[in-house]
């Protein structure tokens with residue numbers, strides 16, 4: 001099937017460093033779908049909060065250049081993003097942009113925490129990608145070290161645990177698998193295996209259309 005005018009939404013949710021981004025990029029590149037990392041929206045809000053802008057104002061005046069910043073992938077920004085993300089008005093300010101992205105022609109992959117539950121409850125494919133927190137912390141620690149951050153692994157693990165608890169425990173769009181999501185546990189999966197498993201699920205539904 002050619003992507004042309006077709007609308008097809010893939011929703012990928014799960015906790016930090018479970019492999020959502022890697023899987024989403026692979027789906028996007030293989031099937032030619034557009035990709036939105038919705039965590040970047042919340043990170044951009046968190047960054048602006050750290051710079052002194054109130055969270056709801058930061059979210060409702062978010063510009064493309066805020067999302068394109070190259071200093072959003074730090075633990076401090078992740079924590080600020082998670083705090084801002086618990087505020088209902090912050091989330092509400094970001095809904096339309098995400099829904100418009102999801103309904104573009106040619107297919108879209110969105111990853112985050114509430115894509116299959118709140119942003120795109122009608123998504124064609126829903127995946128909930130998980131992994132144990134020790135495995136996730138190790139991956140995130142390797143990434144941070146590769147980018148020059150010499151944070152210790154125990155700190156990364158406690159940051160991830162705090163963020164998981166806040167994201168899953170908040171009242172507004174908590175991180176939770178949609179009832180109809182396929183769960184993919186990547187704890188013991190090499191990256192290429194996780195990508196292959198996700199692609200198989202997406203292709204089955206895409207090819208049936």
Ligand code: C5P
Pocket residue numbers: 016017038039040042043078081082083085111112113114115163167
């Ligand atoms: O995915 P990432 O780790 O970059 O997301 C940063 C934070 O943004 C998350 O910990 C979460 O609090 C928030 N977020 C969210 N809903 C999304 C995407 C991210 O609440 N759809």
